[in-house]
Amino acid sequence: NTEDQVYLQVYPPVNDTDDLTDIYFALMLSFGGDYVSIGALPGVQIALDYINSEPSILPGYSLHYTLTDSQCNRSMALESLFKQLSSEHVKLGLVGSGCSVATEPTAEISQFFNIPQVSCVSSSSELKNRNRFRYYFQLLAAESQIAQGFFKIITHYGWKRISLIIQNENLFTVTMDVLKEQLAESGVDFTEKLFNTEDGIDGLSGGIFEPDTRIYVVAMYASHARDFLCKAYYEGIGYPKYLLITYGWYGSEWWTGKASSKNFNCTPEQRSQALAYSLAPRVQEAFTNLTAPDVSGTTAAMYIEHYREAVLMEVNEEINLRSYIPDRSDPFYYAQHCHEATLTLAFALNKTINDLKNNEEQNTTVVVSKNLVENTVFVEKMVKYLQNTSFDGLSGKTVRFDEDGIRQINVLDVYQYQWNNTKIFRANVAVVHVDESLVIHYHQPFSRDSPGMWPDGVPNDGVPIEDVVTVSVGLTVVYVVFAAAGLAFAVVCIFFTLIFRNRKLIRLSSPNLNYLIGLGAIVLYLNIITLVIPTTNTHFAAVLCNINPWLTSLGYSLCYGTILAKTIRIWFIFNKPPVPSVTKSVCCLFGTF
């Protein structure tokens, strides 16, 4: 070692476990703020236990982390990063930084210190930008995928008016931009309200809820969503009249946590009432196979057991982990991804060090300089191996990255907060496949008729229901052609009678009555045409609906009334009843019709 340089002895490998060289990576999680991710720590520790006990991974080294708190806050995250950089140990990578708000600035800065970053909690779509974040890799799929989940739910139920309440952070705004585009293309009306993180939903001028909107997409961190639920409770917003769609990645029982603002003082029960029957999509990253082992031989079931033990044993003496993870039965959702992120970093580090060891030009020692900016050879190799990552992860899926360093997962789970008369529980009700064909495979309960899912029916969106009754184009053409033919025949008959009215035969058939029969036929055929005229204009449709019965009655009366009058007239002529005048009687009878 010199004063400003630290060399890692990479060759020859040191096999004596007593003489292991300690190497470090920076671990940044959030202990507080809008999103608390310290619950991921046991996942990191379980991975490290495996890495340090497996002789083929980083032989001669012992891998450790130094942990700092990002508070899920931009400034705190940067302060935390510089604390990591100025500490005595050289950092060979960064795992974190605990949430997207903290990860965006650190991923932008860490590259200038030649530190590769692997994130395991953040999913902001803003991070999917290789030009801006050159050494960044992400174990979660890009958040914009969730937009598909929101969109599929909205279109599945045919909701046509939506309100979007959005926290002004890229994690939410970028996703909502994708959703807004899809809604606009599908003719769904939406309004949006944006609030700044510092102001909370208190900052929404003109109130939160719209008078004529029933379906709300709640795009914000859980701390603000708790305030939202409280406000909703006091304003009577809840199922069955209203419905909220939130994020499925909020923690378990998130609605029981602390309010973000003191102005929203509600009990968990009150929040539950507003939350009941809400829907919540999330990218499917949880264990899909509990018995399949990952690359380290750990199954999801074993991992869950290790996680509980790690919480009990307080894996880090400096923090009271149990105070952050009160419910040990439910591991922090992203801990498994931080486990995978630690393995990802260690595997790439192992390959990089092997590479450098085998490279004679490196002359056995020059690997990592304390002046991190000089570590271009190291970071280039690290990034190359990170980019080529491929191993079986705990989630039951292969860990690999796309060209932007982001994991691709194209399946979403949709949850519903169901109510069992005593408490809210979360049920998985649908799976959405976000592939090219956008096929949806809904579970059985995801149906309008399932009483478990919608005990009081599917909520309406507040838009009046328009039932459009249409006749197929083919049938319309057939109706119009036949009606026009009949109409033309009736006109021909009238003209024929008019022209030949003085001929004996026509005269005997009563031309005046024939005109009336022809007129009745014309009215009836016209009525058929009015029945099949296509229109979406409600006023015109109302006019047509009103004249239909009149035209039917008038046409029928003219035709059959006249025919009956004719028959009676002939009866009078042939029977010569003792009445004052045949004409008068016929007129009386005809008048009756």
Ligand SMILES: NCCCC(=O)O
């Ligand atoms: N992945 C969503 C949770 C936290 C975040 O990205 O900020």
